[in-house]
Amino acid sequence: xxxxxxxxxxxxxxxxxxxxxxxxxxxxxxxxxxxxxxxxxxxxxxxxxxxxxxxxxxxxxxxxxxxxxxxxxxxxxxxxxxxxxxxxxxxxxxxxxxxxxxxxxxxxxxxxxxxxxxxxxxxxxxxxxxxxxxxxxxxxxxxxxxxxxxxxxxxxxxxxxxxxxxxxxxxxxxxxxxxxxxxxxxxxxxxxxxxxxxxxxxxxxxxxxxxxxxxxxxxxxxxxxxxxxxxxxxxxxxxxxxxxxxxxxxxxxxxxxxxxxxxxxxxxxxxxxxxxxxxxxxxxxxxxxxxxxxxxxxxxxxxxxxxxxxxxxxxxxxxxxxxxxxxxxxxxxxxxxxxxxxxxxxxxxxxxxxxxxxxxxxxxxxxxxxxxxxxxx
Numbered sequence: 001x002x003x004x005x006x007x008x009x010x011x012x013x014x015x016x017x018x019x020x021x022x023x024x025x026x027x028x029x030x031x032x033x034x035x036x037x038x039x040x041x042x043x044x045x046x047x048x049x050x051x052x053x054x055x056x057x058x059x060x061x062x063x064x065x066x067x068x069x070x071x072x073x074x075x076x077x078x079x080x081x082x083x084x085x086x087x088x089x090x091x092x093x094x095x096x097x098x099x100x101x102x103x104x105x106x107x108x109x110x111x112x113x114x115x116x117x118x119x120x121x122x123x124x125x126x127x128x129x130x131x132x133x134x135x136x137x138x139x140x141x142x143x144x145x146x147x148x149x150x151x152x153x154x155x156x157x158x159x160x161x162x163x164x165x166x167x168x169x170x171x172x173x174x175x176x177x178x179x180x181x182x183x184x185x186x187x188x189x190x191x192x193x194x195x196x197x198x199x200x201x202x203x204x205x206x207x208x209x210x211x212x213x214x215x216x217x218x219x220x221x222x223x224x225x226x227x228x229x230x231x232x233x234x235x236x237x238x239x240x241x242x243x244x245x246x247x248x249x250x251x252x253x254x255x256x257x258x259x260x261x262x263x264x265x266x267x268x269x270x271x272x273x274x275x276x277x278x279x280x281x282x283x284x285x286x287x288x289x290x291x292x293x294x295x296x297x298x299x300x301x302x303x304x305x306x307x308x309x310x311x312x313x314x315x316x317x318x319x320x321x322x323x324x325x326x327x328x329x330x331x332x333x334x335x336x337x338x339x340x341x342x343x344x345x346x347x348x349x350x351x352x353x354x355x356x357x358x359x360x361x362x363x364x365x366x367x368x369x370x371x372x373x374x375x376x377x
Contacts, residue, residue, distance in 0.1 A: 003065065010051070010066055011073045017046045018077035026083060030203035030349075033196065034161060035086045037119065043087055044116030057098060058111035064239070064301055067091075068246050075250040076257070078346065081353045082202030084247060089158040091243060093120030093166050095236045096181055100224040109164055109183060121162040123153040123184075123210055124233060133168065133233055134176040138212060140169035142219065147171070147182060149215040152194070157360075159208025160196050162186065168229055176230035181223035190215030201352035237362065238304065238314040244361045245297040245314075248321035251350050251357075252290040252328035258347055259283060259335045273335065282331045289324035297321055312374035315367035322358045329354045 021042050029035050043049035052067040053059025071084055090113045097105050112118040129135045138151025149169060159165065164185045172178030184191055195209040224232055260283060263273040273279045297317040304310045332347040333340035340347050358364045 003069070006062075007066065007069050010048075010062075010069050013046060014048055014070045014073035015077045017043065017048060018074045018079045021046075022074070022083060023078040026078075026080065026204065029083075033203065034206040035083065035204050037161065039087060040116035040119060042116070044114065049087070049090075049116055050114040053098075053110075053114055057106050058114040060114075064242075064305060067243075068298070068301065071243070071246050072250045072253075075247070075254050080202075080204070080349055081247045081251055081357065082205040082349075085157055085202055086205035089122075089162075090114070090120050092122040092157075092236070092240055093162075093164075095239065096166055096223050096232045097183070099232065099235070102223075104220070105183070105223065118163040119158055119161050121156055121158040121165050123156050123159070123165045123167040125153060125155050127152055127154050127209075133179065133230060136168055136170060136179065138167070138169050140171050140180065140182055140217065142171070145219050146216045147219065147222075149182065149184065149190070149212040149217055151212050153210040155197065156208045156210055158206060159210055160193055160206040162208075165210065166223065168233060171226050171229075177227050179229035179233075180226050181229040181232055182217050183221040183223060184212070184215065184217050185221075188215050188217060199356075201349075201355055203352075238310055240361045241314040241318045241367070242297060242301050242304065242310075244357055245293070245300075245317040245321035248318070248325035248354070248357045249290055249293040249297060251354055252286070252293065252321070252325040255328045255332035255347055255350050256283065256286045256290055259286065259332045262336055279335060282335060286328045286331055289327055293317075293321040293324040312371050315362070315370040318361065319358075319364055319367045319371075322364060325354050325357060 021039065040049060047060045048070050050059035051070050052062050052064055055061045074084060075081065094110050094113055097110055109118065109120060113120050124133060124136070126136050126138060129137065138149065138153065140147040140149045153167065156165070164183050167182050167184050169180055169182050170178050171180040190213045192211055193208045194211040197207045197209060199207055263279055263283065266273045300310050300313040300317045303313065329347065329351045333351050336345060336347055339345050342348060
């Protein structure tokens with residue numbers, strides 16, 4: 001995968017944005033439980049919100065390598081994976097709408113989202129179905145020009161702030177063939193945020209439980225054809241999983257860099273930590289795992305951009321990067337000692353935030369099942 005001059009310029013833009021608009025306020029946003037809506041407008045104005053989306057639909061152009069660069073640099077500059085989840089939730093909310101290609105839907109939801117004027121989220125997980133998309137129970141029954149939606153969704157990223165939710169519903173019979181996607185807007189009678197959820201990490205990224213009670217949704221809000229929802233979700237899952245892998249190795253690299261700096265400065269028993277073999281070996285192992293995860297994830301992304309089926313490889317990349325990240329954040333806190341356990345320490349935030357990376361977008365166990373299935377097991 002090749003990175004050129006334009007990637008370097010984008011890194012600089014993301015770095016300046018993080019240091020000016022994010023890092024000074026991140027602690028306040030974690031206490032508030034969400035990032036301000038104005039941040040989306042600022043990110044759009046800086047040209048990073050719409051990266052990897054076509055200019056024809058309101059994006060900034062570029063491809064997935066450009067969005068990878070933005071994520072890497074935001075984390076490297078002191079932002080968090082939770083911040084990225086909150087700011088770039090449209091990465092899982094609008095791709096299905098774009099793929100369906102309905103001009104009216106693109107004008108209504110995609111363009112204003114990429115301009116920072118609207119916030120979108122994706123609602124698939126339910127209280128009783130978890131990762132079993134084919135087993136979801138939220139129903140959408142058509143009556144004339146509307147669907148009547150009943151059910152609940154949970155663990156919805158940006159669900160509290162979202163202006164619209166791309167929602168997986170059951171319009172047909174049981175199994176994956178009965179699943180469709182509907183865009184349900186804030187203010188729809190019968191649709192409400194039933195609960196704001198408290199979490200271990202990603203504190204600045206609001207997470208919601210949603211409820212639908214005879215919610216009337218216009219038929220024109222159907223994304224693609226009825227019964228195509230499962231295939232749409234599965235198709236875009238690969239990009240989401242690669243994106244999670246990027247977050248994971250980026251956090252791992254940041255923790256490595258912070259630990260290197262700390263170990264070179266910190267004195268213990270008259271010696272710098274970096275002079276101790278046990279610490280040097282921890283740092284070396286962090287570097288090895290993170291670098292392997294980064295190079296493999298980039299290779300998988302290159303294959304996806306060439307149009308290859310990377311279902312198995314995306315799962316491998318996610319698990320590999322998450323494992324590297326979990327190792328790195330653990331060692332970073334250990335190397336920082338007591339300070340690493342304090343909220344004022346950046347590695348403490350990364351430690352908390354990293355735990356969800358092996359859950360979101362499909363758990364580590366689900367990834368292993370996908371890999372096993374592709375191996376014919």
